[in-house]
Amino acid sequence: MNETENYCSICGNGSSPFKSYGGRTGVLCPVCGSLERHRLIWHVVSRECRLSEDVSFLHFAPEQCFYDKLAVSGIKYFPVDINPERFKNACTHMNATDITFPDESMDIVMANHLLEHIPDDIKAMKEFFRVLKNGGIAVLTVPVKLGNEKTYEDFSITDPQEREKAFGQSDHVRWYGRDFTDRLKRAGFYIEEFFAKDCLSDSEIRRQVIDRSPVYICRKRI
Numbered sequence: 001m002n003e004t005e006n007y008c009s010i011c012g013n014g015s016s017p018f019k020s021y022g023g024r025t026g027v028l029c030p031v032c033g034s035l036e037r038h039r040l041i042w043h044v045v046s047r048e049c050r051l052s053e054d055v056s057f058l059h060f061a062p063e064q065c066f067y068d069k070l071a072v073s074g075i076k077y078f079p080v081d082i083n084p085e086r087f088k089n090a091c092t093h094m095n096a097t098d099i100t101f102p103d104e105s106m107d108i109v110m111a112n113h114l115l116e117h118i119p120d121d122i123k124a125m126k127e128f129f130r131v132l133k134n135g136g137i138a139v140l141t142v143p144v145k146l147g148n149e150k151t152y153e154d155f156s157i158t159d160p161q162e163r164e165k166a167f168g169q170s171d172h173v174r175w176y177g178r179d180f181t182d183r184l185k186r187a188g189f190y191i192e193e194f195f196a197k198d199c200l201s202d203s204e205i206r207r208q209v210i211d212r213s214p215v216y217i218c219r220k221r222i
């Protein structure tokens with residue numbers, strides 16, 4: 001097999017080369033729309049999460065490539081967002097800082113690139129913890145600068161252009177550093193960080209075009 005050919009482990013595409021996206025060359029799967037981070041997340045979810053029909057899965061800001069898999073998987077699947085009208089698929093209104101599901105009702109909560117938008121991110125983390133069953137898992141990713149120990153946030157910056165300069169995007173309120181895990185621990189979680197190299201060889205990382213940022217597997221154990 002030619003290792004320079006792209007392969008998408010989410011949809012199985014191995015024939016259509018990845019396209020450019022956001023100024024990055026060869027990162028977007030043209031079949032399912034996945035990007036670098038999605039393909040790592042799916043490797044980790046496939047490895048760490050049992051997806052059988054008795055599993056309840058709460059999915060914030062549901063990415064199309066994951067929705068397409070999870071909605072037909074037979075699990076009890078709950079796609080939610082604070083702006084559900086953004087999505088073409090069925091999606092229920094839900095605020096991550098005020099989740100309407102009862103305590104210990106979910107086996108899995110997934111929220112990718114969500115917490116950097118939320119001023120009170122600890123409250124959202126505590127809500128994820130609350131609705132998870134004992135032994136449940138939160139799958140979380142955020143933009144993180146691993147070279148920075150401390151998270152940078154400044155709530156006096158409210159202008160969208162200034163936020164883009166400070167935090168990389170006009171609707172972000174912080175840049176996380178390595179202390180992201182400390183915030184998760186404050187919410188009660190036990191944390192494991194998964195990097196691409198934990199799942200795949202260097203050649204597969206290149207072929208599948210996988211993100212170098214980690215996926216955080218956050219376990220609730222009481």
Ligand SMILES: [Zn+2]
Pocket residue numbers: 008009010011012013029030031032033034
């Ligand atoms: Zn794909």
